[in-house]
Amino acid sequence: MSVAAPPEAPAAPNLRALLPDELATWLGAHGVACTLAEARSVLSRELACRPDERPKRETVKKAVRDAVRELVDHRRLTVVERVEDPADGFVKYLLRSPDGALSEAVRIPLEKPDTFTVCLSSQVGCAMACDFCATGRLGLQRNLAAWEMFDAFQIVRDEAPGRVTGAVFMGQGEPLHNYDEVLRAARVLSDPSGGRIKAEAITISTVGLVPAIRRFAGEGHRYRLIVSLTSAIEARRATLMPVTRKYGLDELAAAIREVARTTGGRVTVAWVVIAGVNTGDDEVEALRALLGDVPLRVNLIDVNDARPDGYRRADEVEMARFRDALSTLGVPIVRRYSGGQARHAACGMLAARHFESSTTVS
Ligand code: SF4
Structure with missing residues (x-):
């Protein structure tokens, strides 16, 4: 790649x-x-x-x-636009880099009043081409530099009407495809002279770049890693997430086991829930066979990309059925609110709320 x-x-x-x-x-x-x-x-x-x-x-x-x-270079990003979604309080920022590249960040209200987390992009566009994602259809334009990610955080933090207590790399781009710059940004974010965010309150997501997951596990970071699994069936996942053709599910499962071993805790896997696609009992059984021996936490995230002919969010009945089936795995299942449905459509994995005070639904 x-x-x-x-x-x-x-x-x-x-x-x-x-x-x-x-x-x-x-x-x-x-x-x-x-x-x-x-x-x-x-x-x-x-x-x-x-x-x-x-x-x-x-x-x-x-x-x-x-x-x-x-x-020292003092260049900064400029704010092109900020749009608040009145329905959920999410504020999406469109930011311009000095070379004209545009990227997004989102201020996400947490359950605790007056506290926020910031969803950061790691790349302009994305090379991963996930089938359910608008950003994936853009292709990769370039990596963001660490300072651009930190500056996005700083701009959002400085305008927040309360305390920003976390950062999630779940915006546009695949964070581990830009490993060094994302990890540098995380270090500055967690430094007392930088963002002053607890390392454990920094979350980095990945679609499953196996060598980078292994590297992350080996380096012993305190940041949290979320692996977006979305399907435990090889052929289906390869359609939804083409990265599967390069790093198959067995290889990914081995890397997830390594993360579990090195962190000694549960590994969070995200599941972008798509109506009629990845909510059946076949997925639950495949997940049991793939990772039934690993301490997991499953985050359910509604697909956030309304294409006229494309994927739809599962309704409450389908979601409840899937959740019940997953509960037979005996792992915590958390439904994440994926915000800004009306105005922030972008990455299917974008910005799940409740990172600090989530609601376990089973
Ligand atoms: S879902 Fe995330 S990793 Fe996949 S194409 Fe979209 S931005 Fe890239």
């Missing part, structure tokens, strides 16, 4: 992709003495605080502030 690189990076690193030690090292390499405390202070002021919360008094010496201004 070819990976489109971000547009040629300027020589200077972007401020929004730097950790304090990296900033201090970068400035030191350019002959500017900067202590770790000073680097932390610079980054905290710019990244960790909303503009109205920034301390009035400047504590970092002028030489360092001047060097940061001159030696």
Whole structure:
């Protein structure tokens, strides 16, 4: 699979992709003495605080502030549009990068009042071509750089009328297809001088890129991984998610076992529920055969892509029947609300709500 690189990076690193030690090292390499405390202070002021919360008094010496201004890239995204869905409070942001690329982020209200999570895109377009997904039909234009992902978070956070407590990489793109930049963004998001989000409140989704899942498992991250399974039947999944032709279900199941082993906890699998397609008893039995020995949690997400001739959401009767059948597996089943049905149609996996206070429905 070819990976489109971000547009040629300027020589200077972007401020929004730097950790304090990296900033201090970068400035030191350019002959500017900067202590770790000073680097932390610079980054905290710019990244960790909303503009109205920034301390009035400047504590970092002028030489360092001047060097940061001159030696570090400060480019940011611009907001093209923000659209709130009055039905559910989701706010979708359309953002423009300096090269003109457009990407999306979504502010998602959580069940706890005045708290939000941010759904981030990892790529412009997507190469995975999932059959139920509008983004998949665009193809991949390019990877987003870590700073673009962090900046999307920062823009959304700074406008939120409350606290942003999490981030989910479930917007456009396949996060593990842009592994290094997504993991860098997650590190800056969870740094006390960056996004100040708990590592466990950062969720990274994947359609099942097996080598990247193995790498993730081996690196021992505290971020949460969600594998979008959607079907446990090889031929059906290959139609819905062509990635299956490259990494078959047995290989994927082995990688999921590895995640379970290294994290010692349940592995979350997402199931994009499509009426009449992947809600039958055959799926439940296939899932039992494939992963019945693995501690799982199953997230049910309504397909979020209304094509006139295409896939439909399951009605409540079909959903309840499927949930009951799944409950025989003895694993927690969580129905995720997939927001913005009316105005935010995009990725079939986009932005499931209730990441922190979910409702177990069986
Ligand atoms: S569902 Fe996600 S991974 Fe699949 S094509 Fe859409 S954006 Fe890509």
